[in-house]
Amino acid sequence: MTALTELAKRRGFFFQSSETYGGVSGFYTYGPQGASLKERVEETWRERFAVAEGHMQIDAPTVMPEPVFEASGHLDGFDDMLVECAACGESHRADHLIEDATDIEEAESLPTDEVAALLDAHDIECPSCGAPLAGRPVDEFNLMFETNIGPGTSQTGYLRPETAQGIFVEFPRLKEYARGQLPFGVTQVGKSYRNEISPRNALVRTREFTQAELELFVDPAGNDPDVTPVADVEVTLYPAENQPDGEYVETTVGEAVTEGIVDPWVAYYLGVATEWYETIGVDFERFRYRQHQPGERAHYASDCWDAEADVSAAGEDPEWIEIAGYAYRGDYDLSKHGEHADDSFTVFKQYDEPKTVERASVDPDMAYLGPEFGGAAGAVADALQTLAERDRAAFEGESVTVEVDGEAYEMPTEKTGFEVAAETEAGRHVTPHVVEPSIGIDRTVYTVLAHAYDEDEVDEGERTVLRLTPTVAPTGVAVFPLMDKDGMGERAQDLAADLRSEGYDVTYDDSGNIGRRYRRQDEVGTPFCVTVDYESVEEDPETVTLRERDSTAQVRVETDDLGSVLEALRAGETTFDDL
Known part of the structure; x- marks a missing residue:
């Protein structure tokens, strides 16, 4: 993580916000490279989960009135376990301290009194000052940010802790757009806010983050989905009953449904998600779907699987983080809003x-x-x-x-x-039931970076490289003149402009020697570099050198064919070996 966060800061992927004022824990700014990477991850998610599936998209406010969260249960139950150090006054998430100091993996599923007992039993100390935390009370801390809507005797509001509620509260209108036909889905990508007790691990646990969520409304008495389109997708499952022994199940989506391992609706979206994760560059050797334990699962969810990624460095112990949840939520959400709101949260199904x-x-x-x-x-x-x-x-x-x-x-x-x-x-x-794929975009971005990060040796020596897929790489191609003289600089600039007009994200760089320019592009994950040299300006037909990031191999390509060659490489229709 240290090497990756240093690279992210140096090359403009992400860095802590407001550092000129001391910074605020849990808030990050995406730099030029990171903003582009994040946008591409979001775009590919929309394409796969919204457009390809035929679902609607909305964009709801991030501030919502208090009654919304009374109905949803967030005011009473959206809590984390807090322990405060008596010596320095710092607050910490008690369950995280337990997980860091013991072999317990899901301490948040334990009751507060048991967590307090574990702090005592393991002599856990304050991470900030080293004082013992034994005997300190463990309290529930609500994670929502409260605000006021309007001046004077204003209405209480909250920054939304998830994008889902913006979809649920608009269901009475959205069902009209769907003409009351079930199933139908509504997607949303946007910011959510949680006042985390102890933000940590860069983008992994922050106070402001982006979610991409799909709420699929289904008839509880309707048919199961047709999993045929994803039946052959291979998945690594970690069922709840297997977790004590650490045994994975390597299977396909179709077999998981047939064997009753996963709910059919959840299984369908595990297949969809797996295809998407592959396009954005997740390493499936460090990826799994872990089923929630009964005590961990929300009371309204009949089944829930987390997509988890190992983001540890090579040779280190696995560091699994949750990057998404795939849940069957039943009718809890619409029923609760139906009880509190002045509208109908049902669909009339005609016989x-x-x-x-x-x-x-x-x-x-x-x-x-x-x-x-x-x-x-x-x-x-x-x-x-x-x-x-x-x-x-x-x-x-x-x-x-x-x-x-x-x-x-x-x-x-x-x-x-x-x-x-x-x-x-x-x-x-x-009252429709809800199937919910909920993706943490920031954690997914971090996973993509962690899985792409590599250090190797090439002819020029050691290098750091991000092996990002062309689908999400911030820059599609870099264009260099071998030297900025004898017309090479002007021709390289013209070529860069031509590629931009064809829809490519192009970086132009004429600073330093060619080896250093390659190293800079390798570090930000640019898949291909194009160099204009003496042959380019002197020979007919005009050619350029095309270099691949991962292998550092180079080939000569006619300039007139460059756009089509890059497109074929980006689309996976050809490989660099073919060239």
Whole structure:
């Protein structure tokens, strides 16, 4: 990580923000190279997850009012475990301290009292000052940034901790755009904010980050997806039951579904994601899909797999980081917003033919319930309706009992107005379930850089090289004059302009000797370099030297063919060996 972050700072990939004012932990600026790399990762994600899948895209605000997060549960449950050092006052994530000091990999799934006990048992010290943390309380700390919307008696708002809520709250309108047809998907790429207790590891854990999320709304009674397009995609799975023994399952998406290892919808997107990861240069020798343990999984998710990448340096112990989550979230999100908001979060599914059904209902005698139960009468009536829909047999006796806020209320059955009547229905209202691929763009960018980083030796000596794929490399081609004289500089500039007009990101460089210029481009991951030399300006037909980054091999290419050759190389239609 030290070598990579130093390269990132030196060559303009990323660096800590506001360093002229001392910097703020957890915030990073992408430099010229990094901004281009990040943009390309986002573009390829949109192309694969939105365009190719036929899903909608939206761009929702990053600030949302408090009721949104009351409904979603973020106000009550979006917490991390905090321990504060009594000696220096520094705060740390207690579960991370446990993971760093022990063999426990998922300490965040443990309760706070158990984490506090582990701090004591392992004599864990404050990373800042070395003071013991034994006996210090472990508290829940809410990660959301609070703000005010408007002046004066303003409305409380929060910076969104995930882009997903911007999709969920707009579901009533989005379903109209989808004409109420399930399944349909909505994607969004944008900033999210979490007030991390102890940001660390460069882009791996920050307070402002970019997410790319797809919320796919499906009929819970509908058909499973057709996994045929990705059935043969090979994946490395790390099921929950295998994790104690450290055993991976090397299989295909189709086999994982057939064997019941992964939910079909989740499996489909694992296949889609694997194809995407390959295009952006993830090293599959250092990649896996790890299933959440039961205690780690969110209570509303029936299945969840994290895409994890090992970003350690060669020869070091693996350092696995989560770069994405693929979850089946059920109807939790839409049901919660349906309970709190003044709109419908269901989809009306029309039957092929009208159906006659028996429906239980109540029509309570409020003249009896009011005097008998006072202020609780309305809640009792609602509870009666819920009971009638769930358990008709409860109304077969002379009296019926319901519970409201922990208190039992009994009344004569005849006062409930219970009846079962036949009704003709044209369809039914369905609360869709949600399948969610959620990708951390910054962590993915870091993974791409870590997997591309290499040090080797070439004829000129040692070099550092980023073996980025042409798909995401910030610069597609660099153009040099061998020397800036005898017309070579002017011809190289003209050639660079021609390539830019054809849509290539081109760097022009005439500073220093040619070897140093190659080294600079190798460090930023430029796949190809073009050199205009004496042969270029003296011979007919005009040719240039085309150099490949990874092998450092060089070939002569006619200038008129250069654009088509570069395009074929970029698209994978030919290789440098073919040339």
